Amino acid sequence: MPRRLKANERRASILAVAKVLFADKGYNGVAVDEIARRLGVSPAVLYQHFPSKEALYDEVLSYACAERESYIDAALKGPDDFGSVLERMALVFAEKLASDSDYLRMEMQAALEDAPAAQQFFENRWKSFADFIEYSIKELAQQGQLGHINPRIASLMYQGMLREALYSKLILKSERFKQFSLPDLIKLMTSLFLNAIDFHPQT
Amino acid sequence: MNIDLELDARGLNCPLPILRAKKSIAQLASGQVLKVIATDPGSVKDIESFCKQTGNELMESGDENGEFVFLLKKH
Numbered sequence: 001m002p003r004r005l006k007a008n009e010r011r012a013s014i015l016a017v018a019k020v021l022f023a024d025k026g027y028n029g030v031a032v033d034e035i036a037r038r039l040g041v042s043p044a045v046l047y048q049h050f051p052s053k054e055a056l057y058d059e060v061l062s063y064a065c066a067e068r069e070s071y072i073d074a075a076l077k078g079p080d081d082f083g084s085v086l087e088r089m090a091l092v093f094a095e096k097l098a099s100d101s102d103y104l105r106m107e108m109q110a111a112l113e114d115a116p117a118a119q120q121f122f123e124n125r126w127k128s129f130a131d132f133i134e135y136s137i138k139e140l141a142q143q144g145q146l147g148h149i150n151p152r153i154a155s156l157m158y159q160g161m162l163r164e165a166l167y168s169k170l171i172l173k174s175e176r177f178k179q180f181s182l183p184d185l186i187k188l189m190t191s192l193f194l195n196a197i198d199f200h201p202q203t
Numbered sequence: 204m205n206i207d208l209e210l211d212a213r214g215l216n217c218p219l220p221i222l223r224a225k226k227s228i229a230q231l232a233s234g235q236v237l238k239v240i241a242t243d244p245g246s247v248k249d250i251e252s253f254c255k256q257t258g259n260e261l262m263e264s265g266d267e268n269g270e271f272v273f274l275l276k277k278h
Binding site for chain 2: 068069070071072074075076080085089127128131132135
């Protein structure tokens with residue numbers, strides 16, 4: 001006879017299954033019955049842990065949007081010029097999302113549903129890129145290593161490219177980019193971005 | 204406690220506080236102290252890892268009013 005799960009284990013298993021379903025179908029596309037069926041329990045068991053589907057969704061979102069990457073290795077292991085650190089950061093981020101693309105889907109769902117978590121996804125995921133690019137471009141311009149570039153727009157440009165690469169490879173699994181691995185795509189894209197802003201590391 | 208250099212990393216997300224700390228500490232002589240103020244909660248773990256990886260000493264680490272303050276002694 002299977003062992004009964006402890007309350008915290010049951011809660012964690014509900015969140016894990018709900019995350020996969022919500023990521024795939026969005027809030028409105030998932031019924032509590034379906035989550036319960038996947039878990040092999042009755043809906044009543046779900047309601048013991050979460051008062052409503054909305055409460056469960058909020059919890060799933062709040063976990064997903066609170067995830068933060070540590071870029072300490074990206075910052076310290078390897079050349080420390082702007083372009084090299086940026087590429088390593090993007091690779092760390094892409095590797096994380098490739099290991100569980102539901103996080104990316106949850107972010108898309110949150111944006112579509114105008115959920116407050118959408119802002120948290122930016123704060124915890126994308127702001128590292130926004131800050132790093134903006135700050136570095138300002139500093140490089142002050143040092144005369146870059147021309148007049150709007151740092152915020154440059155940052156938006158890079159985030160847009162990265163997001164599109166992640167969507168194409170992880171969500172759409174696009175045939176158009178089949179010959180590129182995700183790391184290759186990120187390396188090429190980063191190189192194109194650095195050329196576009198006319199950045200060349202000083203040797 | 205004598206602070207030789209202060210780094211304001213408020214409002215910046217990882218990895219900027221670390222990269223700024225790396226640059227700031229490079230300006231110090233051995234035994235001098237860098238104070239870092241940050242607001243990113245991730246900076247607590249990151250500064251610890253930074254000190255471990257670079258051999259600098261994390262003398263103090265604390266938080267006050269949503270800000271994190273670190274004292275680093277250059278090795």
